[in-house]
Amino acid sequence: MRKWIILFIVLGLAACTQSQEPPLPGTKPFNPLLGMAYTHYNTFGHIRDQYATGAKPLVFTIDQDQYPVTPGGTFTMDIGVDHEKVFENIYISTGPAGAAPTGWQPYTFPGTPTNHFFDGVQQHTFTIDSNQILLGDHFIIAYSCKQYGGVYRCGCETAADTVCNKFMIHYFEVCDETYTDTGSCVCTDDCDGCTGTKTQTNGCEQTRQETCTRAAVPCTAPEQCVSGSCQIAGECTPGDLRCETGSGPEQICDATGHWIHNRNCVFVCQEPLPGGCMGSF
Secondary structure, X not given: OHHHHHHHHHHHHHXXXXXXXXXXXXXXXXXXXXXXXXXXXXXXXXXXXXXXXXOOOEOEEEOOOEEEEOOOOEEEEEEEEOOOEEEOEEEEEOOOOOOOOOOEEEEEOOOOOEOOEEEOOEEEEEEEXXXXXXXXXXXXXXXXXXXXXXXXXXXXXXXXXXXOOOOXXXXXXXXXXXXXXXXXXXXXXXXXXXXXXXXXXXXXXXXEEEEEEEOOOOOOOOEEEEOOEEEEOOOOOOOOEEEOOOOOOEEEEOOOOOEEEEEOEEEEEEOOOOOEEEEEO
């Protein structure tokens, strides 16, 4: 009879162990001094499973560290948590790092969790409103668990962490993707209108070159606009050569008595007249 009682007790304990639910996550602290917490930080769990043997598998992932957005618009974040039990919500700080936040904005994985947890990997692309998640540096946290020796290990900082029960943390930036001019239109002509390029940058520290058009700049009499530069008519003898600089390019006096571009020099450009390139292309 005692053997049966012992057997029932053992089976009951085993059943309780198997049905044990993972603990709910602890607090969601916010420390403005967190800095670029990419893998883990004090009071937060590591994004890799610290209790796994051998290589520590990555548990918590986001698709990038910088999210460009037009202010007032939306952007998407692909978020994944690969563990035995995944908590229903992830949270994003609603104020830039280094400033007092307004709180943590929850985002819920799709589906129906059991007692706040999903079984197995959860991967979802969330649409984020930049009116809630403002421009600047942010943190995103998630919580998940796996049983080791019948005990759930959730958000552990290290393999020596026996308390665990912490959120894992990532760092990311939301930046303004709007480009603005940082330089004037660069083109070669002085007096004719011309098409050139200008430099633009945005709040994500990205730079691009854009085509631009510059309006004509009229010459002051008695100068006239000839081949993009203001010159006085009859200032040279048609056919004469001269150098713009010591290395060229070479200019030639046209039939109207104006200097115009003739050719580029390979080596040097020599004066006085007749002058011109010592070799050309």
